[in-house]
Amino acid sequence: MEIFELVFSLAQSTLRFTPILIFAAMAGVFSERAGIIDIGLEGKLLIGAFVSATVAHYAGFGLVGLFAAMAVCMVFGWLHGLATITFRGDHVISGLAINFLAVGLTKTIGHSLFAKGGDTPNLAGPDSTGWERLQSLIPKQVLIDAFPGLESNKALLNVLSLHGWLIALAFIAVVLTWFVLNQTRFGLRLRFVGEEPQAVDTAGASVVAYRFAAVTIAGALCGIGGAYLSTSNIASFTPKMSADMGYLALAAVVFGKWRPFYAMLGCLLFGLLFALKNRLNSVNEGFLVQIPGQLFEALPYVLVVVVLAGFVGSARAPKAIGRPYVKERE
Amino acid sequence: MREIAIELSGISKSFGPVQANKEINLSVESGTIHGIVGENGAGKSTLMSILYGFYMPDEGSMRVFGEPLDFNSSEKAIEAGIGMVHQHFMLGEPFTVLENIILGAEGGFMLSGAMRHARETLLDLSERYGLTVNPDAVISSLPVGVQQRVEILKALYRGAKVLILDEPTGVLTPQEADALFDILRSLKEQGTTILLITHKLHEIMDVTDRVSVIRRGEMVGHREIAQTSPEELAEMMVGRKVLLEVDKTPAQPRGTALSVSGLNLVDDRGVQRLTNVSFEVKAGEIFGVAGVSGNGQAQLLEVLSGMEAPTSGTITIGGEPLGRTPNEVRLQSMGHVPEDRQHMGLVTAFPAWESGILGFQASALYCDRGAMKTGLIKEEMGRLMEKFDVRPPNPLLGTAKFSGGNQQKIVLAREIDKAPDVLLVGQPTRGVDIGAIEFIHRQIIAMRDAGTAILLVSVELEEVLSLSDRVVAMFDGYCSDAHVTADMDERSLGLLMAGEFDRTQTGGMAA
Numbered sequence: 001m002e003i004f005e006l007v008f009s010l011a012q013s014t015l016r017f018t019p020i021l022i023f024a025a026m027a028g029v030f031s032e033r034a035g036i037i038d039i040g041l042e043g044k045l046l047i048g049a050f051v052s053a054t055v056a057h058y059a060g061f062g063l064v065g066l067f068a069a070m071a072v073c074m075v076f077g078w079l080h081g082l083a084t085i086t087f088r089g090d091h092v093i094s095g096l097a098i099n100f101l102a103v104g105l106t107k108t109i110g111h112s113l114f115a116k117g118g119d120t121p122n123l124a125g126p127d128s129t130g131w132e133r134l135q136s137l138i139p140k141q142v143l144i145d146a147f148p149g150l151e152s153n154k155a156l157l158n159v160l161s162l163h164g165w166l167i168a169l170a171f172i173a174v175v176l177t178w179f180v181l182n183q184t185r186f187g188l189r190l191r192f193v194g195e196e197p198q199a200v201d202t203a204g205a206s207v208v209a210y211r212f213a214a215v216t217i218a219g220a221l222c223g224i225g226g227a228y229l230s231t232s233n234i235a236s237f238t239p240k241m242s243a244d245m246g247y248l249a250l251a252a253v254v255f256g257k258w259r260p261f262y263a264m265l266g267c268l269l270f271g272l273l274f275a276l277k278n279r280l281n282s283v284n285e286g287f288l289v290q291i292p293g294q295l296f297e298a299l300p301y302v303l304v305v306v307v308l309a310g311f312v313g314s315a316r317a318p319k320a321i322g323r324p325y326v327k328e329r330e
Numbered sequence: 331m332r333e334i335a336i337e338l339s340g341i342s343k344s345f346g347p348v349q350a351n352k353e354i355n356l357s358v359e360s361g362t363i364h365g366i367v368g369e370n371g372a373g374k375s376t377l378m379s380i381l382y383g384f385y386m387p388d389e390g391s392m393r394v395f396g397e398p399l400d401f402n403s404s405e406k407a408i409e410a411g412i413g414m415v416h417q418h419f420m421l422g423e424p425f426t427v428l429e430n431i432i433l434g435a436e437g438g439f440m441l442s443g444a445m446r447h448a449r450e451t452l453l454d455l456s457e458r459y460g461l462t463v464n465p466d467a468v469i470s471s472l473p474v475g476v477q478q479r480v481e482i483l484k485a486l487y488r489g490a491k492v493l494i495l496d497e498p499t500g501v502l503t504p505q506e507a508d509a510l511f512d513i514l515r516s517l518k519e520q521g522t523t524i525l526l527i528t529h530k531l532h533e534i535m536d537v538t539d540r541v542s543v544i545r546r547g548e549m550v551g552h553r554e555i556a557q558t559s560p561e562e563l564a565e566m567m568v569g570r571k572v573l574l575e576v577d578k579t580p581a582q583p584r585g586t587a588l589s590v591s592g593l594n595l596v597d598d599r600g601v602q603r604l605t606n607v608s609f610e611v612k613a614g615e616i617f618g619v620a621g622v623s624g625n626g627q628a629q630l631l632e633v634l635s636g637m638e639a640p641t642s643g644t645i646t647i648g649g650e651p652l653g654r655t656p657n658e659v660r661l662q663s664m665g666h667v668p669e670d671r672q673h674m675g676l677v678t679a680f681p682a683w684e685s686g687i688l689g690f691q692a693s694a695l696y697c698d699r700g701a702m703k704t705g706l707i708k709e710e711m712g713r714l715m716e717k718f719d720v721r722p723p724n725p726l727l728g729t730a731k732f733s734g735g736n737q738q739k740i741v742l743a744r745e746i747d748k749a750p751d752v753l754l755v756g757q758p759t760r761g762v763d764i765g766a767i768e769f770i771h772r773q774i775i776a777m778r779d780a781g782t783a784i785l786l787v788s789v790e791l792e793e794v795l796s797l798s799d800r801v802v803a804m805f806d807g808y809c810s811d812a813h814v815t816a817d818m819d820e821r822s823l824g825l826l827m828a829g830e831f832d833r834t835q836t837g838g839m840a841a
Contacts, residue, residue: 185436185444192422192433199420202384203434204405319423 010275016233018271019170020045020242023225024249025256025263026177027218033181033258034214035194035320039095040080041222042246043102044073048226050106052134053120053237054113062123062134062231070223076102077219078212085211088324099246107239118239123231134232136161166228173221177260190214194318197325207325222246244301251304258318269307273300333395335360335492335523336381336412341390343376350376351387352547358492358540360395363514363524365538365555367531369567369763373547374527375417378494381525382414383407394492408434413485417496419477423470427463428452431484448487455486459516474622475506482513493517494525499533503622504791504824511537529567529764531560532792543567568764578775581799583612587783588634588664588752593643595629595807603629605833607643607809609802611783613751616774618798618815619787621827626807627787628669631756634785635659635666647752660689665745667738669756669787675741676729683711683725686744718743719769735766742770746777753777756787771797791820791827805829 024041031038048069056065076098083094107118114120123132130139138161144150150157158164181187192200193210200207229245230237248270256263280296334357341354350373358364368374379385381392386402393399394410421430428448436444449465456462461479469477478498485493495514499507514524514537526538534541535555542552543566550566588611595604604626611617621627632638634645636652636659645652653659656666666689668674676685687696687707696707711725718739720732729737738758745753755774759767774797778784788794794801795815803810803826810831813822825831 183441185439185441188429188433188436188441191425195422195424196420198416199422199430199433202382202404202414202416202420204403204408205434316424 006279010272010279013275013278014268014271015164015167017274018267019167020225020229020233020245021249021252021267021271022170022174022264023221023228024246025252025267026173026260027221027225028250028253029177029181029256029258029260029263030190030214030221031218032253032321033194033318034190034211035197035318035323035325036080036084036211036215036218037091037095037322038080038215038218039092039247039250040076040098040102041095041218041249042242042244043095043099044076044219044222045226045229045246046099046102046106046240046242047076048073048223049230049241050110050120050226050237052223052227053123053230054110056123056132056134056231057121060129061131062227063131065132065231066134066224066227069227070220073223073226074216074219077215077222081212081215084324085208085215088326091322103240106237110237110239118237120230120237123235132231133235134166134227136163137165138162166224166232169224170228171264173224174260174264181260186210186213191318193325194320197320201325211325248300248304251308254317255308257316270300270304273303276300332359332361334358334393335395336525337393338377338381339391341377341380341387341392343380343385343387349547351380354390354544354547354549356542356549356552358523358525360491360523361518361521362539363518363526363537365534365541366525366527366544367529367534367541367563367567368544369529369765372544372567374529374544375496377544378414378496378525378527381407382412382494408488408490411489411491412494413482413488413490413492414494415478415481415485415496415498417498417500419481421469421477421480423468425469426465427467427469427472427480427483428465430469430480431465431487433484435488451487452483455483458520459486459513461486461513473506474501475503475509478502478510479513490522492523492525494527496527497529498526499528499530501623503828504820505828507533531563534563535560545569564764570765576771576775576796578797579779581615581778583615583799584781585613586610587613587648588785589644589646590634591644593630593633593645594641595626595633595638596641597629603807604633604640605807607804607807609809609812611752611785613783614778614781615799616778616784616786616797617812618794618801619785619804619809620791620794620801620823621787621789621804623789625804625827626809627756627789627804629807630804630809631666631669631754631787634754635664635668656689657692663748663751665748665750665753667741667745667753667755667758669760671737671741676737678728678730678737680729681726682715682720682729682732682740683708685729686711686714686725686740688744690744690748714743714747715740718746718773733763734761735763735770738762738770739766742773746773749780750782752783752785754785754787757789758786759788759790759793791823795820795823803827803831805831805833808833 024045028038028041051072052065052069055068056062080094080098083089084091110118110120130141140157140161143157143161181191189200189205190210193207197207229241252266252270253263255266277296277299281293336358338354338356341351343351354377366374380387383402383404383406391398394412399410400406428445432444432448438444452465461483463476463479498510502510518524528534538555540552540554543550543563545567591608593604593607597603607630619627633640636654636656639654647662647664650662653662672678690696696703708725712723715723715725720736720739758770758774762770774784786798795818798815800812801815801818801823802812803823805827806829810826
């Protein structure tokens with residue numbers, strides 16, 4: 001069944017791409033629902049990827065890398081908050097600055113540490129313990145050493161080692177985002193902060209605090225997304241590896257009209273487009289006419305534009321998005 | 331003597347060099363409706379924001395039901411039983427009534443409990459005060475009057491014993507306003523204290539028990555309603571005698587100057603904004619267009635001034651078809667005083683002399699082969715500003731530095747000075763002081779008497795009734811038949827504004 005295999009491999013490939021988009025998109029949902037335009041998703045993903053690969057290399061533990069990535073990305077979230085919330089700067093400019101910083105900092109620091117043109121060392125090196133990567137929560141080698149019989153039973157081994165747990169976490173993050181936004185006091189106030197900040201202020205809560213909370217959560221989620229990118233999906237960091245996925249995630253947020261489940265659908269769609277691109281590139285050889293590879297490379301981005309233009313006609317952003325909150329005088 | 335619900339003493343507050351409140355004293359008896367009147371910018375809203383903990387006063391103290399209350403904390407104010415209905419509603423439009431009501435009073439981390447509790451309380455409040463509203467309705471789908479009820483419910487849900495309403499009727503039809511006053515009376519009967527801030531004297535006379543008058547940040551006096559009159563209050567507000575009635579002779583209308591027939595407008599989003607609007611404005615008359623804001627008046631002005639092309643219909647000015655751009659229309663001797671002077675009438679970042687020639691910058695009057703005659707323009711503006719009583723009459727001053735009334739006079743001066751055949755006037759006195767209103771009204775009437783056809787769009791019912799010679803009302807993009815204003819009163823015009831007219835007719839052609 002060739003068609004079945006094709007579908008299966010496409011689905012698998014989609015699943016591998018999507019978590020990056022989902023983590024970033026949920027970060028975008030939190031941030032933008034609170035009224036902060038977060039074009040810096042891209043930069044935070046990249047920073048998260050770099051920090052997690054680097055720390056995992058030195059520490060020998062992927063989880064430590066993950067937490068370090070979350071922490072550093074939160075700091076960059078606060079930087080964005082400082083610029084946009086405290087100093088009421090322009091959200092897009094601040095986000096762009098973070099993106100530029102991310103590209104430059106990761107490459108420079110990476111090169112000075114490892115002298116490989118910005119790449120970090122491969123985490124699954126010859127003397128790997130298996131704890132450096134985030135693919136499985138418990139390294140397979142550890143399980144096999146403990147229970148030698150497992151080596152032949154791939155399926156059971158995958159289950160026991162919680163293989164792909166970060167992929168699952170991405171989908172759990174969607175449910176959590178929905179829950180927090182719609183079922184909790186925190187979420188209600190957060191949504192009001194992005195829509196009618198004065199209402200929150202007059203209700204006796206701090207707009208600034210909620211906006212900072214939002215950029216903090218966004219930072220943490222980007223950190224996880226970045227960690228998945230460099231330490232789970234593959235085993236090292238390379239410069240600019242985020243490849244505009246932060247922007248795509250932002251597009252998915254708009255596509256999903258700022259709602260978590262719809263944004264997730266957007267991520268899956270864009271993830272599928274990426275999977276298709278890679279698939280088409282690899283079967284290109286078989287076609288009668290050679291199609292330039294660049295065409296396939298551009299395909300997802302072009303389709304994103306088409307999808308956004310065609311489907312999202314009446315998207316309505318949170319009313320107070322991009323606007324600093326100032327108590328007005330009469 | 332009743333208990334004192336709110337007592338303010340010696341409240342002062344400045345914003346930079348502007349003293350918004352100066353040593354204000356106020357005491358409000360519980361279970362009464364207390365009015366606060368003053369001109370726009372007199373400091374009413376600042377005072378209420380201080381009361382509500384939104385601003386910190388520079389000096390002064392406050393007691394609520396005898397207990398001293400700290401300033402600068404809305405939370406504490408809410409706790410002390412103060413609820414506020416702001417002039418601009420603070421409602422999240424895409425959210426439901428229930429979500430808006432529980433905001434800030436959720437009672438716990440999870441929402442479901444709060445929702446259940448709010449639903450029950452809401453039902454109870456609805457029954458007690460006649461405040462009916464569907465808890466699951468989304469705010470943006472509700473009419474303004476109902477949105478205001480949600481604001482009141484929000485305050486009551488938090489246990490407000492004192493309710494402050496800031497200019498509550500600005501956005502309501504007269505019928506909605508009456509309904510609001512009924513609610514306020516029933517709240518009062520059940521012991522709620524109400525502070526009503528307004529600049530409309532008839533509301534004060536209608537519904538309040540006592541009134542305090544504020545002028546330029548200072549409290550000028552308190553009166554029992556039974557022992558005062560609108561004339562006395564107006565004088566206290568302005569500091570001099572004010573003519574509340576507009577003084578004008580009957581119109582001497584001549585030929586048709588502006589004719590509109592079968593006008594339709596569908597906007598970019600596919601919404602029908604104007605439906606089959608037809609009317610004629612004669613030279614030498616003021617033709618009033620009444621209506622609650624947002625019923626198509628803005629679109630009508632945009633079409634008539636050439637800013638927007640109608641989807642269908644014909645407009646003629648002096649017998650010729652209307653030009654297609656604002657510039658062409660201007661050349662057909664049409665003046666336009668836009669509704670929103672800050673955005674459409676002036677460039678607030680420019681000095682007055684530049685704002686004063688907007689639209690005429692290319693005319694030979696001010697421009698010689700592409701070079702502005704700056705010296706001449708400044709001189710000319712100085713003369714105009716004297717003539718129209720703009721204060722200060724300094725053409726070099728930034729437009730933003732003038733008060734609302736004086737900005738409006740700059741726009742009027744610019745348009746009226748060109749002696750157009752047709753003048754479109756949108757909300758001429760929005761945000762303008764009583765003193766300036768008088769002046770602006772006199773100018774408009776003088777234009778009429780000089781033979782100009784004037785189309786006056788205003789949401790102020792009294793203004794339309796007192797200024798215009800004939801009047802129509804707009805509702806949801808439809809325009810009623812024209813009526814002779816002398817035959818109309820607030821009630822009958824209010825009904826038209828609420829859409830109580832035959833919308834199958836072409837409309838506007840009678841009388």
